[in-house]
Amino acid sequence: MKHNFGAGPCILPSEVFQEASQAIIDFNNSGLSILEISHRSKAFEAVIEETEALVKDLLSVPDGYSVLFLQGGASQQFAMVPMNLLPQNGKAAYLDSGTWASKAYKEAQKFGAIEVVASSKDANYTYIPKEYTIPADAAYFHYTSNNTIYGTELFEAPQSPIPLVCDMSSDILSRKINVADYGLIYAGAQKNMGPAGVTLVIVKNDILGKTGRDIPSIFDYRKHAEAGSMYNTPPVYAIYVSLLNLRWLKAKGGIEEIERENIIKARTLYDEIDRNPLFKGTAKLEDRSRMNVTFVMENAELEKSFLALTEERGLVGLKGHRSVGGFRASIYNALTITSINTLVDLMQEFAEKNA
Ligand SMILES: *Cc1c(COP(=O)(O)O)cnc(C)c1O
Numbered sequence: 001m002k003h004n005f006g007a008g009p010c011i012l013p014s015e016v017f018q019e020a021s022q023a024i025i026d027f028n029n030s031g032l033s034i035l036e037i038s039h040r041s042k043a044f045e046a047v048i049e050e051t052e053a054l055v056k057d058l059l060s061v062p063d064g065y066s067v068l069f070l071q072g073g074a075s076q077q078f079a080m081v082p083m084n085l086l087p088q089n090g091k092a093a094y095l096d097s098g099t100w101a102s103k104a105y106k107e108a109q110k111f112g113a114i115e116v117v118a119s120s121k122d123a124n125y126t127y128i129p130k131e132y133t134i135p136a137d138a139a140y141f142h143y144t145s146n147n148t149i150y151g152t153e154l155f156e157a158p159q160s161p162i163p164l165v166c167d168m169s170s171d172i173l174s175r176k177i178n179v180a181d182y183g184l185i186y187a188g189a190q191k192n193m194g195p196a197g198v199t200l201v202i203v204k205n206d207i208l209g210k211t212g213r214d215i216p217s218i219f220d221y222r223k224h225a226e227a228g229s230m231y232n233t234p235p236v237y238a239i240y241v242s243l244l245n246l247r248w249l250k251a252k253g254g255i256e257e258i259e260r261e262n263i264i265k266a267r268t269l270y271d272e273i274d275r276n277p278l279f280k281g282t283a284k285l286e287d288r289s290r291m292n293v294t295f296v297m298e299n300a301e302l303e304k305s306f307l308a309l310t311e312e313r314g315l316v317g318l319k320g321h322r323s324v325g326g327f328r329a330s331i332y333n334a335l336t337i338t339s340i341n342t343l344v345d346l347m348q349e350f351a352e353k354n355a
Pocket of ligand 1: 008072074075076100147167170188189191
């Protein structure tokens with residue numbers, strides 16, 4: 001048994017892995033593998049309907065929104081968002097809070113004028129910019145709620161005179177959100193919802209169809225919405241495994257319960273980082289992420305040996321992203337408090353040895 005602190009693809013509950021592997025051999029006692037059934041079959045129709053219903057239920061998605069399961073990852077959404085929402089000769093506004101946020105606005109620049117309202121790049125994205133004005137004449141305002149690489153998170157939806165578009169790839173389903181605050185939410189599944197290969201999009205229907213652009217069908221949200229995410233062959237298996245994970249989340253008490261646990265998990269780890277003289281956090285205190293905990297050592301020369309120790313004890317995925325260095329503990333929904341405590345114990349053991 002490993003403790004998987006990887007940033008994505010990442011840990012899912014072991015029950016989900018069990019059931020998912022069973023379905024490859026024999027899906028629901030049908031004598032067929034989930035990998036060989038038609039996406040137009042009754043059996044898969046039931047899967048995608050339940051997956052959509054669970055997303056709506058867990059996130060309290062109001063009427064007037066479509067829930068879509070697409071491919072191409074969050075990166076494809078960097079292009080699809082402006083293609084579908086940015087009118088020709090129009091403008092969109094973006095907040096630059098990290099690498100993914102900056103990739104999103106750079107992609108959007110191919111479709112129109114982009115105003116970057118604020119950036120924390122000068123401080124290596126250690127905080128979320130807060131002093132900015134969202135221009136009322138832009139088509140939408142895009143931000144990233146959790147900056148996976150830097151370990152910062154924006155918990156409150158900004159007040160905005162224009163529709164909000166949010167990349168929630170690494171904190172979707174980890175805490176309560178008010179979907180009605182948003183025009184569009186997207187998330188690559190592989191950080192909290194399921195395996196790689198499916199991307200969740202929740203879009204308010206009445207913001208679509210206003211660009212005057214002739215959008216290729218495969219990139220047109222309306223086409224996917226009309227077809228119930230079956231415009232073409234959907235990622236059947238990735239959707240099925242997401243369903244298993246959503247059922248797990250629902251059964252354990254839904255968003256309210258997972259948020260409660262996530263708060264405790266994050267606090268436990270940050271408390272140790274702040275208490276232990278060997279370690280220090282890299283993100284600004286008030287912007288600390290509950291999903292990706294970034295930290296370094298006061299004495300960088302010790303980092304290699306601490307990393308080696310974690311690997312020796314079965315803690316994997318703790319190496320920080322190359323743009324930050326140090327360590328990153330990704331503590332997504334399925335990671336247990338036991339794994340957190342194991343890491344904390346190891347930090348204490350290491351501090352005693354190196355006192
Ligand atoms: C991982 C990540 C992405 C990229 O996702 P892909 O599905 O690989 O395209 C985008 N945004 C955020 C916030 C991420 O964490």
